[in-house]
Amino acid sequence: MTLTAPARPRERLLSPTYAATTIGMFALCAFVAFEATAVTTVMPTVADRLDGVGLYALSFAAPLASGVVGMVAAGGWSDRRGPAVPLGIALVVFSLGLIVCGTAPTMEVLVAGRVLQGLGGGALTVCLYVVVGLVFPATLQPAIFASFAAAWVLPSLFGPALAAFVAHTVGWRWVFLGVVVLVAVAAGLIAPALRRVEFAAADNTFPMGRLLWALAAAAAVLAFELLGSRRGALLALAVIALVVIATALRRLLPAGALRAARGLPAVVATRGMLSASFFCAEAYIVFVLQEQWGQSAGRAGLALTIVGVVWAAASQVQSRLGSRVSDRAAMVWGTGLVLGGTALLALVVAADVHPALAVASYVVAGAGMGFGYPRTGVAMLAASSDADRGFNSSGLSIADSLGGAFALSASGIVYATAEHAGVGPFVPVFVLAAAFAVLGVVAATRSSVAPTAASAPG
Structure with missing residues (x-):
């Protein structure tokens, strides 16, 4: 008579091993998504209240551009020492950006806060990808990436209405400030998994050159937007910005x-x-x-x-x-x-x-x-x-x-x-x-x- 070992239960994202990490990562993606949809809803009001309609487009481009800097820094740091420390710093910077935006007295200050948001959010994105590779088996990776996409569903369902309600009842500033505490809770769910990760530290040097190219790319993208519809010498500067973007990307991408x-x-x-x-x-x-x-x-x-x-x-x-x-x-x-x-x-x-x-x-x-x-x-x-x-x-x-x-x-x-x-x-x-x-x-x-x-x- 041959005895066979019982089949191992199928691994799932919400099994005890991965549940807290899955929920925490999903929540972080959802909060970032909520900020995107909420800001789209309230930014016309913000620009009007802060007398900054001329900086409206820049308030959307700024976090995308600055995010590149955070991505490069977090990627290099994660390859050398693992994702735990850069993820923690990313969460702090992202939260600080929310606070700056929520307390901004002028549109210029709000754009600066959006830069911080992008810096932290970009680093956060890279760290989450690295965590997926270290924590989740290959069989679960398609599902966790699908959950990242699904994290945009809830904000799209209630984000615009909730943002409009918050702005109407307690003011647009709480659209930014209200997310800070929730980010801290999500970070607490991920922390235990990060402490269990076994990561062999590498001797790679920090990619300072790539970080400088990321700064150049971010600045060039913003300059391209500001100068591209101008005439004469300013238009020529926009062309130079385009060249800088292409050159930087050659250094930043595979x-x-x-x-x-x-x-x-x-x-x-x-x-x-x-x-x-x-x-x-x-x-x-x-x-x-x-x-x-x-x-x-x-x-x-x-x-x-x-x-x-x-x-x-x-x-x-x-x-x-x-x-x-x-x-x-x-x-x-x-x-x-x-x-x-x-x-x-x-x-x-x-x-x-x-x-x-x-x-x-x-x-x-x-x-x-x-x-x-x-x-x-x-x-x-x-x-x-x-x-x-x-x-x-x-x-x-x-x-x-x-x-x-x-x-x-x-x-x-x-x-x-x-x-x-x-x-x-x-x-x-x-x-x-x-x-x-x-x-x-x-x-x-x-x-x-x-x-x-x-x-x-x-």
Whole structure:
């Protein structure tokens, strides 16, 4: 008679081993997402109260740009000593940014707070990716990345309404200040897992050169936005800023990412173009619904709610499909849907058909993000080793952040140029979003990776 050992229970994200860590990481992502949706809701009021409408766009671009600096610093630190200390510092800086924003007497101070928010948030993103690689087994990684995407659902459901309610009852400042305590609670849930992580310290030197290039890239992105719609010498300075951005990215991303070389570089490029296309459209969808079709802020905000739900649902679908759909196929389908959604949105706005069709187009793009976006993280980890997981995580997040920041800067220039020319500005902006999606599709077709392949900066 042969005795067989009982089958081990299937590991799950909410099993006792991983439950607290999963909840804490999900909560941190949700709080960052809430800030994004809440700030979008209240920023017109903030700019009006602080007499800073001229800095409105900068208040959105600033955290994306400064986030790159935090990503590089956290990536290098995590590769050398593990993610625990940089994650703690990231949470402190992010919280400090919230406090500065919530107590800002002027719009200039609020933008400075947004810079701190981005700095901490960027470092936080990289640290969470490294924690996933160290804490969760490979079989659970698609699910945890799907949960990160799902963390945007709750804020999209109640974020705009809650932000408007808070601003109306106790003032817009509490939209920032109220999150600080919640961040501390989430950090407490993650702390036990970080103490259990066994990390072999590396002798790598801190990437000071990359940090300086990150600073240059952040400054250049903001300069590009401020100078791109000007004339004469100032326009020439915008071109110089563009060159600085490209040069910095060559130092910050895996070699070949700017040309979407096959493998890991194409994965990173796909992530950047997904963010560029989708968030370029997101910045203007509520705006166009109000301006072109006269929708109220509440009704226009429903577009954000619907797309958040669809994004999360598509993310869960790709997670359940698992290895039955390759990472490359998921990214190709995802970028294709984003392209279809943004292109259709441009056509609907141009034809002035119906606002429901505009929302439906945006929802298609959201489905593409849910299906393709999580797999960029899975593919990146599959192509990484202990020696370069932090660098590659940093590169993926940098592409994500700078892709969105650059697209927003470029869209601001396109919008201003179209207005000066007496042309409707929304169609050119959505065409720009579709153009970024085309580049994403091309990159996704080249994104097959070999497991544990190392990558180096270039």
